[in-house]
Amino acid sequence: MLFALKGNANRIQNTVMRVTIMTKKTLAALLASSLVTPIMADEKEDLLKLKQEIAGEREELLNLKNTAVNLIDIFVQQGLLNKEKAESLMKAAKAKAALEAKQPPAVPDSTASQDAGKPKDAKSIRFAYVPEFVKEEIRQDVIANMTGKVVSEVKADAKKEQWGIPAALPEWLNNIKISGDMRLRAQDDIFGSANSSSSYLDYLNINQDGGQLAAQSRNQQYLNTTEDRLRLRERFRLAIDAKITDGLKAGLRLSTTNQYSPVSSNQTLGNTGQSFQLAIDRAFAQYDFVDSQHNDWFTLSGGRIANPWVSTEMVYSPDLSFEGFAGTFRWHTNQEQDRVKYYQPAQANSRFGLQMGPQTPDSLFVTLGAFPIQEVNFSTVDKWLFGGQIGADWLVHNDSRLKVAAAYYDYENLRARSNASDSFTYDWTAPQFIQKGNTLVPINVNNGSNSRCTDSQSLQGQGCLFGLASDFKIFNATVMYDFADFAPTHALVSFDYAKNLGYDAARIEREFPGYLGSNNRARTDAFQIRLDVGKPEIKYFKDWSTIIAYRYIQRDAILDAFTDNVFHQGGTDAKGWMLGGSYGVAKNTWLMFRWFSTEAIDGPPLDIDSAVLDLNMRI
Numbered sequence: 001m002l003f004a005l006k007g008n009a010n011r012i013q014n015t016v017m018r019v020t021i022m023t024k025k026t027l028a029a030l031l032a033s034s035l036v037t038p039i040m041a042d043e044k045e046d047l048l049k050l051k052q053e054i055a056g057e058r059e060e061l062l063n064l065k066n067t068a069v070n071l072i073d074i075f076v077q078q079g080l081l082n083k084e085k086a087e088s089l090m091k092a093a094k095a096k097a098a099l100e101a102k103q104p105p106a107v108p109d110s111t112a113s114q115d116a117g118k119p120k121d122a123k124s125i126r127f128a129y130v131p132e133f134v135k136e137e138i139r140q141d142v143i144a145n146m147t148g149k150v151v152s153e154v155k156a157d158a159k160k161e162q163w164g165i166p167a168a169l170p171e172w173l174n175n176i177k178i179s180g181d182m183r184l185r186a187q188d189d190i191f192g193s194a195n196s197s198s199s200y201l202d203y204l205n206i207n208q209d210g211g212q213l214a215a216q217s218r219n220q221q222y223l224n225t226t227e228d229r230l231r232l233r234e235r236f237r238l239a240i241d242a243k244i245t246d247g248l249k250a251g252l253r254l255s256t257t258n259q260y261s262p263v264s265s266n267q268t269l270g271n272t273g274q275s276f277q278l279a280i281d282r283a284f285a286q287y288d289f290v291d292s293q294h295n296d297w298f299t300l301s302g303g304r305i306a307n308p309w310v311s312t313e314m315v316y317s318p319d320l321s322f323e324g325f326a327g328t329f330r331w332h333t334n335q336e337q338d339r340v341k342y343y344q345p346a347q348a349n350s351r352f353g354l355q356m357g358p359q360t361p362d363s364l365f366v367t368l369g370a371f372p373i374q375e376v377n378f379s380t381v382d383k384w385l386f387g388g389q390i391g392a393d394w395l396v397h398n399d400s401r402l403k404v405a406a407a408y409y410d411y412e413n414l415r416a417r418s419n420a421s422d423s424f425t426y427d428w429t430a431p432q433f434i435q436k437g438n439t440l441v442p443i444n445v446n447n448g449s450n451s452r453c454t455d456s457q458s459l460q461g462q463g464c465l466f467g468l469a470s471d472f473k474i475f476n477a478t479v480m481y482d483f484a485d486f487a488p489t490h491a492l493v494s495f496d497y498a499k500n501l502g503y504d505a506a507r508i509e510r511e512f513p514g515y516l517g518s519n520n521r522a523r524t525d526a527f528q529i530r531l532d533v534g535k536p537e538i539k540y541f542k543d544w545s546t547i548i549a550y551r552y553i554q555r556d557a558i559l560d561a562f563t564d565n566v567f568h569q570g571g572t573d574a575k576g577w578m579l580g581g582s583y584g585v586a587k588n589t590w591l592m593f594r595w596f597s598t599e600a601i602d603g604p605p606l607d608i609d610s611a612v613l614d615l616n617m618r619i
Contacts, residue, residue, distance in 0.1 A: 175243035184615040185233040185266065189569060192599070192607025195225040199604035203440055203466050207430050211446075211457025211464035223436060225606055233266040237281060247289060253282040262433060263317035263565045282306065282321050296360060298329040307349075308367055309389055310357035310405035310478050312496040313564040314528040314551055318353050320562055324371030324385075334362040339395060346536035351545070352582075352592065353564065354494060354532075356403065356480070361395045367407075373414070376428045384412040391478075399484040409474040411502075411559065416441050416467025418511055421450045429467045437553070437560040437572030439469040439519070441512045469516065470524075470556045471502030482536070492532040498558050500524035523602060526557035526572070534582070538616075543584035547594070550577055555602060568598040568608055575601050588618040 072086045205220035206212055215221040239253040256276045257265040267276055284303030290296045301308070307316055308326040334340050345359040358365050367389040374383040391405030417426035418441075426443055434440075442463025444453040453464035476498045483491040503522045534545025553563070555573035568574035576598030584590045592614045600606040 172242075177241040177243075178239070179241075180236070180238040180619045182237075182617045182619075183235045185235075186230070186613045187233065187566075188228070188230045188611045190228050190609040190611075191224075191226050192605065192609075194605045195607060196604055197226045198222050200225055200436060200606065203436075204434050206463075207465055211453060212462050213455075213459065214457050214464075232269040234269065235265050235267060237265070239282070248285070248287050250285050251282060252280070255279050255281040260433070261565065263320050263435075263562060263570070265319055280304070293335065295332050295335055296330065297332075298327060299358075300327045301325070307355045308357070308369055309355060309387065309407060310391055310403060310480075311355045311407075311476070312478065312494060312528055312530070313353035313567070314496050314526060314553065315474075315476055315498055315558055316355070316562055317564050318349065318355075319565075322369065322371050322385075323373075324369060326367065326369035326371075328358055328365055328367045330358060330360050331364045332360065332362065333364075337362075339398065343395060343399065345401075350537035351492065351532055352547075354480070354492075354530075357391070357405065358393065361393050361401060363393050364391070365393065366390050373411070374428075374432055376413075381413045383414055386410045386412065396481075397485070399482075399487060401482040401484065403478075403480045403482075405478045407474075407476040407478075409472070409476065411472040411474075414468055414559075415471045416443050416469065418442070419444050419452070419465075421447060422452055424452060427465060430465050431468060431561065433561050434468075435560045435563070435565065435571035436569075437555050437574065439516065439556055440466040441469045441508070441515055443467050469508050469512070470500065471504065472500055472556075472559050473502035474558060475499045475501060488535060490532075490534065490536050492536075494528075494530045494532075496528045496530075498526040500557050503556050522556070523554035523573075524557050526551075526553040528552070530578075538582050538584045538590040540587055541584050543590070544582065546581040548577070548579055551575065552601070566594070566610060566612060567596055568600075568606075569610070573601050573603050574598050590616050592616060 072089070200223040201212070202215065202220055202223045205218075206215045209215040209218060209220060212221055235256060237253055237255045239251065241249055241251045243249050255265040255278070256267040257279045258267050258271065258277050259265070265279065265281060282304050284301055284305045286299065286301040286305075288296055288299050302325040304321050304323050305326060307320060307322060308328060309316065340362045343361050345356075345361070348356045348359055350356075357367070367387075369385070369387045371385040371387075372382055373385055376382050387407060387409045389405055389407035391403065394402045396402050413429070414431070415429065417429045419426050430443055443465040444450065445463050446453040446455065446458045446460055448460060457464045476496070478494070478496050480492060480494040483493070500522075501524075503524050505520050505522060508516065509520055528549060528551040530547065530549035532545060532547055535543045536545075537543075538545065551567060552575040553572045557572060560571040563571065567578065568576065576596060578594060578596050580592065580594030582590050582592040594610075594612045596608070596610040596612070598608050598610075
């Protein structure tokens with residue numbers, strides 16, 4: 001801080017000296033004008049030209065003077081310069097100026113040209129007299145143009161060198177970054193006329209209520225499949241990132257929500273005026289190793305973190321956060337080439353629903369992750385997700401970019417285990433959250449003698465607690481090609497394929513004999529093909545993009561709990577189209593509209609059309 005003040009003080013003193021020297025020059029010119037006789041009227045045009053030259057000198061003089069005085073006053077007010085030091089600077093500058101002013105000014109001589117023996121120019125002005133009306137005009141012109149070049153240069157220096165308050169703030173405050181976003185949503189869900197009102201059980205509520213009859217008594221036994229719904233929702237998120245030291249940061253993101261869902265942070269409006277709830281959406285620490293050439297070699301993160309995988313909304317919802325630890329390791333090539341060095345990618349999740357992963361072109365990457373899903377009391381077997389992904393990110397031609405990735409997601413201890421009568425040993429195998437689509441089997445069954453599943457809870461042969469029939473060992477391949485030869489308009493084609501290798505029909509029949517019957521067969525494939533055309537990121541007015549996609553998800557291809565919650569109202573066993581687009585209505589403000597038309601693949605008829613309009617704002 002002392003060095004900064006010393007530098008500012010020297011700069012102010014130099015500015016004051018410049019003001020004084022220019023004052024001397026201008027006074028010399030005026031002194032010369034006072035020693036001569038009035039000019040004739042026909043010399044007025046030349047006089048006005050002289051007026052303009054003097055006005056320029058005076059303008060620069062007043063700009064410098066006012067700039068110096070104002071800067072000193074600001075530094076005194078902000079505490080960067082004490083009053084005594086300011087007065088000392090002014091006195092020193094005036095003393096030096098007074099010493100230089102004692103040197104006699106150069107006064108024009110009317111006989112100078114004749115004494116030199118040179119011919120006299122009949123049109124030249126030998127004597128310059130500046131009348132009072134000209135001086136007054138000069139003063140008015142200077143006042144009207146106070147914001148001149150010198151002021152602009154000083155402001156630029158102050159911003160660059162952080163004069164004033166920023167330089168006085170504690171260092172830690174400069175390491176804090178605050179960002180956020182807000183979304184207002186109108187969602188209209190329209191159900192097909194062939195849908196049945198009693199075809200799809202609401203297993204999440206049945207598990208919470210303790211059986212099908214218990215849920216029925218609360219009107220929670222079945223999912224709504226027939227009554228159209230229009231809902232107004234909003235979401236507000238505020239993120240705080242703090243730089244701890246080079247490469248290490250900590251982050252926190254808060255979000256409004258009144259839904260118990262890992263795939264949605266929506267706040268549905270219509271709570272009889274009750275206050276909104278606030279949730280911690282993310283809380284993490286992250287370390288990035290970057291070498292002297294600015295190559296990021298690996299990233300380690302832990303806590304409640306953002307999606308670390310190259311993926312689409314078919315497998316993981318855009319709102320899903322992961323709890324645990326992840327590391328991404330990269331191998332760079334061609335980093336010395338200009339096309340790689342100066343490539344500017346959009347944000348990793350700038351296209352809604354597409355998670356682009358590491359943004360390091362011409363590189364190979366490996367991502368590993370371990371995420372606890374549910375901690376189980378009185379058991380040594382918790383629920384986990386272990387994942388690994390390898391991929392390549394390549395600039396194929398100019399800014400056209402190819403990204404390919406292959407992943408394996410191994411979910412441990414998620415499948416249901418059947419309890420013995422009157423036992424609660426395997427109650428923990430019931431999922432804490434599901435949407436719909438995955439095959440479910442009963443953990444507790446009303447067999448007429450089970451005191452933990454009675455006639456008051458479920459009918460004979462029905463279950464009181466349900467879990468997932470299949471294991472989930474998912475292979476996932478993702479390909480994205482961003483065609484940028486018509487930039488700023490991009491065309492991105494993405495293809496996503498998933499296969500669950502954990503479905504074992506023989507094991508399911510052995511542990512739950514006869515329960516699934518002919519439905520005990522593997523339905524374990526899913527894919528999505530999608531085309532995005534437009535700006536990669538909507539930032540400004542008139543930015544635009546469009547989407548068209550087709551998705552096909554068999555019932556046990558992926559975990560229904562973590563997929564997109566808008567397509568077919570969430571879950572699996574669905575196929576259909578998505579059409580939509582985004583348009584920038586102002587800076588960092590845009591509208592996004594999507595239309596979904598979906599139907600069930602294997603289950604009872606279930607047709608759902610959804611229209612979703614979002615107003616998004618980013619800070």
